[in-house]
Amino acid sequence: MEPDDARTALLEVERRGREVRAGSRWPITLLTVWGVVTVVVEPAFALLSERPWSLVFPMAVMLGFVAWVGVFAARQRVVARGFARRYLTVVAVWAVLHTGYIALITGMGVRDPAIVVAAGLVVALPLFAGAYAEGRRL
Amino acid sequence: MSHPRHELDEVIHSPVRMSIMAVLAAADKAEFGFVRDTVEITDSALSKQVAILERVEYVKVTKGYVGKRPRTWLALSKTGRDAYARHLAALRAIAEGRPVRTG
Numbered sequence: 001m002e003p004d005d006a007r008t009a010l011l012e013v014e015r016r017g018r019e020v021r022a023g024s025r026w027p028i029t030l031l032t033v034w035g036v037v038t039v040v041v042e043p044a045f046a047l048l049s050e051r052p053w054s055l056v057f058p059m060a061v062m063l064g065f066v067a068w069v070g071v072f073a074a075r076q077r078v079v080a081r082g083f084a085r086r087y088l089t090v091v092a093v094w095a096v097l098h099t100g101y102i103a104l105i106t107g108m109g110v111r112d113p114a115i116v117v118a119a120g121l122v123v124a125l126p127l128f129a130g131a132y133a134e135g136r137r138l
Numbered sequence: 139m140s141h142p143r144h145e146l147d148e149v150i151h152s153p154v155r156m157s158i159m160a161v162l163a164a165a166d167k168a169e170f171g172f173v174r175d176t177v178e179i180t181d182s183a184l185s186k187q188v189a190i191l192e193r194v195e196y197v198k199v200t201k202g203y204v205g206k207r208p209r210t211w212l213a214l215s216k217t218g219r220d221a222y223a224r225h226l227a228a229l230r231a232i233a234e235g236r237p238v239r240t241g
Binding site: 001002003005006007009010012013016017019020021023024074075077078079080081082083084 | 143146153156157160161163164165166167168169171172176177204205226229230232233234235
């Protein structure tokens, strides 16, 4: 094999890598939608917790989101290298923040809109950061 | 030190198999149809090449269903990833006109 042939083969490898990354944009959508759902649902839980029957609305949003994730993820054809590890990291951080939110904001009955919305944004932050990081990888 | 051409992997060296390995190297796993469309070959040609890569344990094939639709997933094994990394190192060495360090 000549150096030119090797360079051509390496360019082909780079091209294939780019094509795979282009087909791996779906985690950006997934994490962004999850972040938006979190920003809406977390404050709703806190603000509506006085009237338990009204919690049916944020719960419906959450169930709709979970159903959408099942269909959306099943339709994807490629999982980018290392995504599972990055995804689990984001989910773990989100789970810790979400648990903290439920315990501190909803559990303690905090209903100041400014605080619950700001706290909801904090819970969603790892999801938006994950989406941004996935976008940077493309 | 040895000439890098000795480090080229005979199985991966084929252009089609090289393309398949390059696609799978950039992914944790990829659906059969995605690899077929990306490498631009037919189902039967991909099946044949995947069988060769599976025989040397470079590629793992997983079959399953999404709803009622059958799906076949392809992924590089650890052996495949290592062999691919060695092959790429040899290609880089050839491209740069230097020997490759072995062992």
